[in-house]
Amino acid sequence: xxxxxxxxxxxxxxxxxxxxxxxxxxxxxxxxxxxxxxxxxxxxxxxxxxxxxxxxxxxxxxxxxxxxxxxxxxxxxxxxxxxxxxx
Amino acid sequence: xxxxxxxxxxxxxxxxxxxxxxxxxxxxxxxxxxxxxxxxxxxxxxxxxxxxxxxxxxxxxxxxxxxxxxxxxxxxxxxxxxxxxxxxxxxxxxxxxxxxxxxxxxxxxxxxxxxxxxxxxxxxxxxxxxxxxxxxxxxxxxxxxxxxxxxxxxxxxxxxxxxxxxxxxxxxxxxxxxxxxxxxxxxxxxxxxxxxxxxxxxxxxxxxxxxxxxxxxxxxxxxxxxxxxxxxxxxxxxxxxxxxxxxxxxxxxxxxxxxxxxxxxxxxxxxxxxxxxxxxxxxxxxxxxxxxxxxxxxxxxxxxxxxxxxxxxxxxxxxxxxxxxxxxxxxxxxxxxxxxxxxxxxxxxxxxxxxxxxxxxxxxxxxxxxxxxxxxxxxxxxxxxxxxxxxxxxxxxxxxxxxxxxxxxxxxxxxxxxxxxxxxxxxxxxxxxxxxxxxx
Numbered sequence: 001x002x003x004x005x006x007x008x009x010x011x012x013x014x015x016x017x018x019x020x021x022x023x024x025x026x027x028x029x030x031x032x033x034x035x036x037x038x039x040x041x042x043x044x045x046x047x048x049x050x051x052x053x054x055x056x057x058x059x060x061x062x063x064x065x066x067x068x069x070x071x072x073x074x075x076x077x078x079x080x081x082x083x084x085x086x087x
Numbered sequence: 088x089x090x091x092x093x094x095x096x097x098x099x100x101x102x103x104x105x106x107x108x109x110x111x112x113x114x115x116x117x118x119x120x121x122x123x124x125x126x127x128x129x130x131x132x133x134x135x136x137x138x139x140x141x142x143x144x145x146x147x148x149x150x151x152x153x154x155x156x157x158x159x160x161x162x163x164x165x166x167x168x169x170x171x172x173x174x175x176x177x178x179x180x181x182x183x184x185x186x187x188x189x190x191x192x193x194x195x196x197x198x199x200x201x202x203x204x205x206x207x208x209x210x211x212x213x214x215x216x217x218x219x220x221x222x223x224x225x226x227x228x229x230x231x232x233x234x235x236x237x238x239x240x241x242x243x244x245x246x247x248x249x250x251x252x253x254x255x256x257x258x259x260x261x262x263x264x265x266x267x268x269x270x271x272x273x274x275x276x277x278x279x280x281x282x283x284x285x286x287x288x289x290x291x292x293x294x295x296x297x298x299x300x301x302x303x304x305x306x307x308x309x310x311x312x313x314x315x316x317x318x319x320x321x322x323x324x325x326x327x328x329x330x331x332x333x334x335x336x337x338x339x340x341x342x343x344x345x346x347x348x349x350x351x352x353x354x355x356x357x358x359x360x361x362x363x364x365x366x367x368x369x370x371x372x373x374x375x376x377x378x379x380x381x382x383x384x385x386x387x388x389x390x391x392x393x394x395x396x397x398x399x400x401x402x403x404x405x406x407x408x409x410x411x412x413x414x415x416x417x418x419x420x421x422x423x424x425x426x427x428x429x430x431x432x433x434x435x436x437x438x439x440x441x442x443x444x445x446x447x448x449x450x451x452x453x454x455x456x457x458x459x460x461x462x463x464x465x466x467x468x469x470x471x472x473x474x475x476x477x478x479x480x481x482x483x484x485x486x487x488x489x490x491x492x493x494x495x496x497x498x499x500x501x502x503x504x505x506x507x508x509x510x511x512x513x514x515x516x517x518x519x520x521x522x523x524x525x526x527x
Contacts, residue, residue, distance in 0.1 A: 021135040021221070025217060026222040029222050029223055032309075033206040033308070038451075038453050040453040042310075042447075043206050043310050046217060047210060048194065048197065049213030049215070050129055050194065051122055052483065053479050053483050054478035054479045083309070
């Protein structure tokens, strides 16, 4: 299947194009594999893919701790991962 | 914002879709809610690049045509008398019901081993779900591991999306998988499915008695996964890969049922399980009045069992007892297949002993296995170490610890998921602030 409409969002300030209906997690994966840092500073990325584990949580349009695997991309979204945050 | 339905179904996978459609066919006003943005559940999860299976399209069309109202991105966070408090991207909502059908499905059993927290390691169904929603996988080297037929389905999806599947590493021994394959002769439709899956995976090695012992990350690039160590009948060997998709089968999602006070059980007379399921009678009634359960929540049974149980629960919840009873023989048959699966893909005790003392067990609070030494129940461990206190609320570590024989999970309490304070403020029944748990 080709010819899907594309949505543009920004991940840590970087422009990303993804097909409509894709998850924010999929968009982030184009930019970085570091979604969040754990409480002891380990790099973490999605584990369960279905909204259970919370390893994929990021800040979306200013709202913190949103599960990126459960969130469909919307045109113009601003996503912030821990990779883009100051260490 | 408040809504009211005669029958409310929680979970829009195959069981929930069937339940909603069956209940609506008798004229009931039916709501079908799901935390995900689209119906389908996990097995029928929408794929942004591929067409949905015919059965999935048909089920969704029938449910919509029956007048069922689909409530997307509705996360249940608390129970109220004949109602649920849900959180949506637009805010909190109360949804009231005459009868409730729990079709909450299953999640993957994810077990700890050294390196399992590295970026690039996901569940097997987990990576399948991510890829269906656009996760870039084309050209990536992927190892698929764990147990059960789900590994084949996941590998087939990954391959269809351009992944280079290096192998499927099944923990069950060859003798068990072959015995299972012979049993498939009695289940022609499933034999056809299995053969078609194998055909789509032509050239991909399928290894038995194989276990991923550890994973290793790159020194740079955020310690991303770069290799795994596999143990099989010939010894241990290293495999370079970009992704590891590893899942040890499924376990029922029972948190909401538990919160509602539904009676739970562990396993069946034929096989033991460390994970609870909801107890139901022949009409799929739980121990709580007006609450039904269908599909994986009642014990892992697979797609066909979920669909027929959804229909039974939908008919029964709408008062059409005869229609529900007529489907009971079909349900019994599908449940027999589930028992077959559980028997042949039982976990090798080696996978219970993979974690090292320093392996993180609770990924939310970074609690290692050795930090849990000496604790014999989840609550004491949680109070002392914060294990299970994080965002996933012990869904990952609690189930893993139960499986590896440390201790059973503590009971569910509200909120069922982390919620915004504004949602909490709308709760009709204030969640308990003390540290008392329901259940064990």
